[in-house]
Amino acid sequence: MYTVGKMAKRYGLSRSTLLYYDYIGLLRPIQHAKNKYRQYSDEDAEKLDKICAYREAGLSLKNIAQLLNSKNKSELATVLEQRLDELSEEMITLQNQQQIVVDLLNKSDLPDTCAMNKDTWKTIFQEAGISTKEMRRWHVDFERISPDKHARFLRFLNIPEEEIGIIRAWSSAPQKILKLKKASEDFMTSFFHIYENVDRKGPGDYQSTQRAFKLCKNLPDNPSIIDIGCGNGRNAIDLAALNNANIIAVDIYEPYLQEVQRNAKTAGLSDRIITQKADMADLCYHKESFDLIWSEGAAYIMGFDVALKYWKSFLKPNGYIAISEAVWLKQDIPEELLSFWTEAYPMMRDSKENIKAIKKEGYKILGNFTIPQCDWDSFYDSLETHINNLATQYTKGTDGHMIIELTRREIELYRKHKGYYGYEFYIMQNI
Missing domain, CATH: 1.10.1660.10 (Multidrug-efflux Transporter Regulator; Chain: A; Domain 2)
Known part of the structure; x- marks a missing residue:
């Protein structure tokens, strides 16, 4: 035994x-x-x-x-033959990658590396006789086979980090998601529109914001604070209640900023919360501008590691960053849940890996904690009601309809497999 x-x-x-x-x-x-x-x-x-x-x-x-x-011996042969077909397809993928590299190397007029950028790379593909579809397939295969090298290659092309995140996200996803994200701007517009007027754009509450803020000790009396990916400003309003600072609330979607202004006015904070439309991966501020950078549930858009690296340049010496990020909370994740999130957010990992990334960027980790599960329950209940009211506005096959269906699936899987993932709040200091 x-x-x-x-x-x-x-x-x-x-x-x-x-x-x-x-x-x-x-x-x-x-x-x-x-x-x-x-x-x-x-x-x-x-x-x-x-x-x-x-x-x-x-x-x-x-x-x-x-x-x-099964008691049917032939069933084993059938399943193994299916697996053999899958392996054959993977081998064909590698051979296609190999052939594309050969075609590119056979070009006699490859540019110097200093002249390389995204447009030059696309031109090289076209002149080598490689179609847009084949180029997309090349990215998908590259991401699946060697994600780290794919990321380094995209940076070599001087592509902005947020765009790299989008490319890697659709490269990691199956065809259904690829079709949805083929026009990322249209997709994001539909996504943002669906979340308009939702009370909170993601799980969270005042108590979690307060707990994280209290770990940012020794802030000056009137700290400079920015809330990146502010949504409708709920977090900025909570921060304003916790100190006397003016807060810059940044988002790329104008209707969200209008929600911030309305909510700030209702809370009597219009004079302390300043909205600004900006790309979180292309901020216009001077270096070392802020004592505290805040971002709840938004850093995933450009990638957790990328956000840590890029935002650090805007942080004053000994300044603080507080970020909440989706993480796996358990091992042996159910296959259907893992499959869904591999498509939706392929870079999600456990908290230990995130802490490694924080330390790698030179931060001192001051604390971390998991946002209560009841916040997820409340968020998903509210979101479900909201999308059910919107469903009739989107016809089948549109981005909006597909986003709603994916959201419903996300809620269904959460309720079926509670406790396997959540938001972890990380508070760190620039030392």
Whole structure:
């Protein structure tokens, strides 16, 4: 008999993986001991051996369960043949990448690296006989095979960081999302429009804002504060209630800024909250302008790591940044949830990785905490009501309709798998 720990060690798996297999019914121990600990038999070990072999072949847990429960020997051959077809397609992808590189190298008039930019690169592709569709496919394959190198390559072309984030997002997504994001400006306009007049654009509350603000100790009496990706200004209003500073509220979408102005007027703060339309990845301020940079649930648009690096230049020495970011809170994420968020936000990771990124940029981490789950419940309840009221305004096949359907799916998966992801607030200091 094997305990969970011994079974995990034997097969090089984590204990939580075995517990998850038990939870989904893929591998349930033959018996439990009187003390309730799981005990695995030799038969269980043989079954796990098959599971590991199938996983190494790249089969999904769903397919593995199907094979283990099947008495039809031909079913294994069918599933393996399907996997072989998938591998063949991946090999073709690599061969296509290889051929494109060969075609580019065969060009005798490649420009010097100092002259390289996005337009030059597109011209090279066109002159090499590579279509726009093939170029898009090249980006998708590059991102999937080597995301870090793809990001470095895009920076080599001097593409703005926000645009790099958009390119990498649709490069990481399947065809359904690619079609949705093929015209990113139209997509973002539809996205912003759907979120107009939502009370909060994302999960959060006054208590979380207050908790994060209190970790920014030793701020001057009248600090310079900017709220980046301010939405309708709820966070800026909360910040104004916590100190006497004037706050610059920045967003790229004009209707949101109009909401900020209305909300600030209602709160009696029109003279202290200044709105400005600006791109968070192309700010016009002088270096070292702010004592505190605030951003709740917005940094993902340009990428958490990129935001840390770029915004730091606008921070005064010993100044603070407070950011909330979507993170995985558990391991062994259900496959349908992982699949959805791999499409929606492929760069989401756990908090430990975000803290590594914070320290890598030279910040001192002052604290971090998870926003309460009740804030997500409240946000999704409100958002669901809002999109249901909007649904009739968008015909099937439009960006708006697809965004609403994706949002409904997001809410459905959250309720089905509560606690697997959330917002983590990070408070750091420029040292």
